[in-house]
Amino acid sequence: MDRPSDFGCTPVVTRRALFFAFLEIGLSGFGGVLPWARRMLVERRGWLTEKEFTEALSLGQVLPGPNIVNVSIAVGTRFHGAVGAALAFSGLILMPLVIILVLGALYAHYGHFDAVRRFFAGVAAAAAGLVLAMGIELAIALPRSWAVVTIMTLAFFGAAVLRLPMVAVLAVVAPISVGIAWWARR
C-alpha cells in the first residue's frame, strides 16, 4: 500500500482548505471539471494519492448522479464526514451556480432578440457536436467485443430512435450488460 495514512499520517486538511480547494476546482473547467479535480487534489495539494483519486472517481462513476459531485462528496466525507461533504459540495457548486443563474437570467431577458437567436443557432449546432464527440471518444475507449457493441447500440437505439423512457432502457439493457461483465470475469 502506497498510502501515507497507512503509516499513521493522514494528510491534515482543514475544513476551510477543503472548501476553497473545491471552490477553485468548480471554477476551473469548461465542459468537464474532473481533470482539474485530479490536478488539484493529487498533484497540487497531495491530499490523495493517484490510486485514491482513481478509487474516488470510480465510486463517483459507478453511483448515479453527476460524477464530479459524487467525487466531491466522497473526498469531503473522507476528511471531515458529513460536514466535509457539505463543504466540498458547496465549494464546488457555489460560483458555477451563480454564473449559470446570471447567464440563465440574461438568456430569459435577451433570448428572443434576433441577433441572440442567430448566435445561439450556431452555438447549438456546435454544442451537439461536442456531445457527439464525447460519445465517440468514449466509444473508442471501450473494449472491442460483440457484446459491448450490441449493448451500446441497443441503448442508443432505445433512447435516440425509439425515444423510449430512460427507465425502460435502463431496466432492460443495464442488468444484461452487468450480467455479461460478471460472466466475463468469472
Next chain:
Amino acid sequence: MNAAPTSAEIAFYFATLSLMAIGGVNSLIPEMHRQFVEVHAWMSEREFVELVALSQAAPGPNMLVATLLGGKLGGLAGALMATAGMCLPSSLLAYGFARFWQRFRHARWQSIVRDGLAPVTVGLILASGYVLTHAADHGWVAYGVTVATTALVVATRVHPLWLLGVAGLLGLAGIV
C-alpha cells in the same frame, strides 16, 4: 406550451433523473428532452437545445444544465429546486458509500458494475448527441457545423469554447 410545473414537481422530476444519471448528466439529455419537450411540452425544441448549449459554454460541472432547464420551467425557485433535485438523492447515496470507503475500495462488484454500465452510458451519450443534432440543426450548414465540431474535438486538442464561439459568430452572420 403546457402549464408550467410547480417547484415540488420540478424537484421530483430532477430527483428521479438524478438516480438514473449513470455515467453522469450527459446521458440524461434524451430523457429530459422526452419529458420536457415531447411529453409535457413545457419548452420548445429550440429553447431546450439552446439551454443545453448555454450550459456547455459556462464554467463548472455540466450538471448545471439542470439549473438552466429548471429555471426555464419555474424561474429562480425552479432553478434551485432542479439543482437540489439533481444533486441530493445521488449525493446521499455517495455519502452512504463514502462512509464505508475502506470496505468498498477493493470491491470486485464495483469494477463489474462499472464495466457493465460503460457501454450503456456511451450508447446514451451518443443518443444525447443525436437528439441535440436533431433539435439544433435545420439545414445543411448547421449539420456541417455539427460534423466539423465533432471531428475537430475528436481529432485535435482545440478548446471547445473556441468552437462554440466561432459557431456562434457564423450564426450571427446569418450563415447557419
